[in-house]
Amino acid sequence: MTEIGKAAQAYRDIERMVVFGQIEPGSLVSESFLMEQTGLGRTPVREALQRLSRNRMVEIHPNKGVLIPSTSVEAQLRMLELRRVLEALAVRLACERAVPADRVGMEEMVERLEHGGFDLKGYAETVRGTHDLIVAGAHNEYLADAMAPLQGLSRRFWFTHVTDVDTEIKAGATLHVAILRAILGRDPDAAEAAALDLNDYLVDFAYGTLSPRGRRR
Structure with a gap:
């Protein structure tokens, strides 16, 4: 799988976890946790998170982690x-x-x-x-x-x-x-x-x- 393909797969996997509440809204998770959950490396996970952040599915807080925002x-x-x-x-x-x-x-x-x-x-x-x-x-x-x-x-x-x-x-x-x-x-x-x-x-x-x-x- 190419790096682009890996990033797309990471996006789908992480989005699925967010959509189905496998990561609780309001919780902070780390890149390493998401790497473990997806089985993918740091680069595709990081690229996926940047895209998910642009799409308001996650919030990236440097030195703290990735926040899963609540819905309203x-x-x-x-x-x-x-x-x-x-x-x-x-x-x-x-x-x-x-x-x-x-x-x-x-x-x-x-x-x-x-x-x-x-x-x-x-x-x-x-x-x-x-x-x-x-x-x-x-x-x-x-x-x-x-x-x-x-x-x-x-x-x-x-x-x-x-x-x-x-x-x-x-x-x-x-x-x-x-x-x-x-x-x-x-x-x-x-x-x-x-x-x-x-x-x-x-x-x-x-x-x-x-x-x-x-x-x-």
């Missing part, structure tokens, strides 16, 4: 305000620009999402994969850079707070399928509407973490 509803809602706009743009561009290879990946993802039977970690990979396919299909590297932290933070909040796993996975999978099907149909209006439906769901989910009656009506 307020931060999630502010993030979703921005994601709402950028994701609508991403799906519209994907309708116009997705090439055959992109579309094959989307068709395979639709089949996977509709087949279901996910556990949380399996669903996490499909959500990440769906987002990656949409952003790749938009063919705009600046949009990809802007979307990555928003989607990562959104996933982290959802997986931190989900309780009714089967119900929420079914709801999320249905919403992601609607987006992908609209892109495959090259229908930008339907794709944007489906993306906004997903955002509304995530906003309602965030409010729902405040109390059993917290969801917006």
Whole structure:
């Protein structure tokens, strides 16, 4: 594996640990701890941490360690305000620009999402994969850079707070399928509407973490 590949693997491994709470929010960890957990060397772990820091998944404190920040509803809602706009743009561009290879990946993802039977970690990979396919299909590297932290933070909040796993996975999978099907149909209006439906769901989910009656009506 190349150094670039090792850094990408370190990023995925550490992000997964943060998303699933394998490292407690509010805790400080060392580079050596993360090297041990990932089985990777100092350079790829350090590069991964720099990227994770830019994406607000961790905070690097020199001479102290790496802090895993806590999540909050307020931060999630502010993030979703921005994601709402950028994701609508991403799906519209994907309708116009997705090439055959992109579309094959989307068709395979639709089949996977509709087949279901996910556990949380399996669903996490499909959500990440769906987002990656949409952003790749938009063919705009600046949009990809802007979307990555928003989607990562959104996933982290959802997986931190989900309780009714089967119900929420079914709801999320249905919403992601609607987006992908609209892109495959090259229908930008339907794709944007489906993306906004997903955002509304995530906003309602965030409010729902405040109390059993917290969801917006």
